[in-house]
Amino acid sequence: MYSRKKVKICRKFGERIFPEVKITDERLAKAPGVHGAKRRRSASEFGKQLQEKQKVKYVYGLREKQFRRFYEKALADAEPTPTALLRILETRLDNVVYRANMAYTRDQARQMISHGHILVNGKKVTIPSFMVKTGDQITYSATKSKLVAEYKDKLKDSDLPSWLTLDKKNQIVEVAHTPGVEELSQNFDIALVIQYYSR
Numbered sequence: 001m002y003s004r005k006k007v008k009i010c011r012k013f014g015e016r017i018f019p020e021v022k023i024t025d026e027r028l029a030k031a032p033g034v035h036g037a038k039r040r041r042s043a044s045e046f047g048k049q050l051q052e053k054q055k056v057k058y059v060y061g062l063r064e065k066q067f068r069r070f071y072e073k074a075l076a077d078a079e080p081t082p083t084a085l086l087r088i089l090e091t092r093l094d095n096v097v098y099r100a101n102m103a104y105t106r107d108q109a110r111q112m113i114s115h116g117h118i119l120v121n122g123k124k125v126t127i128p129s130f131m132v133k134t135g136d137q138i139t140y141s142a143t144k145s146k147l148v149a150e151y152k153d154k155l156k157d158s159d160l161p162s163w164l165t166l167d168k169k170n171q172i173v174e175v176a177h178t179p180g181v182e183e184l185s186q187n188f189d190i191a192l193v194i195q196y197y198s199r
Contacts, residue, residue, distance in 0.1 A: 011032045012032055017059055053192075053196045060106065061107060071197045082191055082194055086184040091131050091132050092130070092132075093109075093120065093130040093138070097112065113126060114128065116143075117147075118139075118141065137173070
């Protein structure tokens with residue numbers, strides 16, 4: 001997703017849902033469009049549920065069909081549905097590559113995976129929605145890509161989620177365990193998303 005569209009989406013929700021987007025507080029407070037300053041944001045219960053669902057889709061870069069499939073999978077899980085859904089979203093390979101600082105954005109992570117620059121347990125995986133599990137090791141492939149070379153130099157463990165570990169010497173990110181409820185960071189209300197799909 002290009003930067004201009006991300007700015008527009010942030011203004012639509014009135015918050016920085018994409019951390020990499022540079023936007024002033026003043027501009028963020030105004031909805032996009034000619035009449036953005038006068039427009040009121042939806043305050044109905046359904047409106048709030050829809051807004052949170054759309055926000056999650058944008059954050060993780062999902063299509064509607066794909067997101068509904070994840071919801072149905074979470075619904076069938078033994079865990080509470082909100083926790084199961086968050087865990088599914090967080091353990092997608094593209095999200096793990098992003099969380100591990102192996103890519104600047106989730107879009108970039110998807111591109112790296114699709115182009116074959118990411119290995120899981122030594123094997124090339126080109127599916128961004130691939131689900132990682134405990135013990136999986138994620139590394140860069142042996143490529144001459146300038147982008148990958150740049151990120152190899154920047155790889156660090158300072159702000160990794162607690163469920164990921166980094167062997168900096170060998171540049172290997174490992175899934176130490178699947179994330180628990182307290183480790184699932186979010187800037188949206190997942191309960192409202194569940195309510196939306198439960199209607």
